[in-house]
Amino acid sequence: MRWEILALLSAISAALVAIFGKIGLSKLDNVLATTIRSIIMALFLITVSLYLNKFKSFEDLDQRSLIYIILAGISGALSWLFYFAALQQGPASAVAALDRLSIVFVFIFSVLFLAEKFSWLQLMGVILISIGAILMILKF
Secondary structure: OOHHHHHHHHHHHHHHHHHHHHHHHHHOOHHHHHHHHHHHHHHHHHHHHHHOOOHHHHHHOOHHHHHHHHHHHHHHHHHHHHHHHHHHHOOHHHHHHHHOOHHHHHHHHHHHHOOOOOOHHHHHHHHHHHHHHHHHHOOO
């Protein structure tokens, strides 16, 4: 499957996280909700990995890659904790809009730390995303 389709499916799934999460947080602490979500995700992903026989690849994992995967896991967990805490307090559309500023941060970090090249068109896109996020939260 092409990466563009996978990215759009990711965006749709992420949008549903905001909707389902906001509804689920109505009578549940955000940290506990994040913990439950993480357990469900882990069980689901273990099942998928077993089904696809992916654990055989674990032996090919080098120490450097493992360290970065661990850091990505910690960053993801922090992101979920902050996201659910924000969802509990704010409107889902505004929280999601600010959360999508991650695109801006990925752009900046990829240029600084991964030495990725960018075009002025991409820079304009980042600026427009930033303006869009600001506009999405102005009414709140």
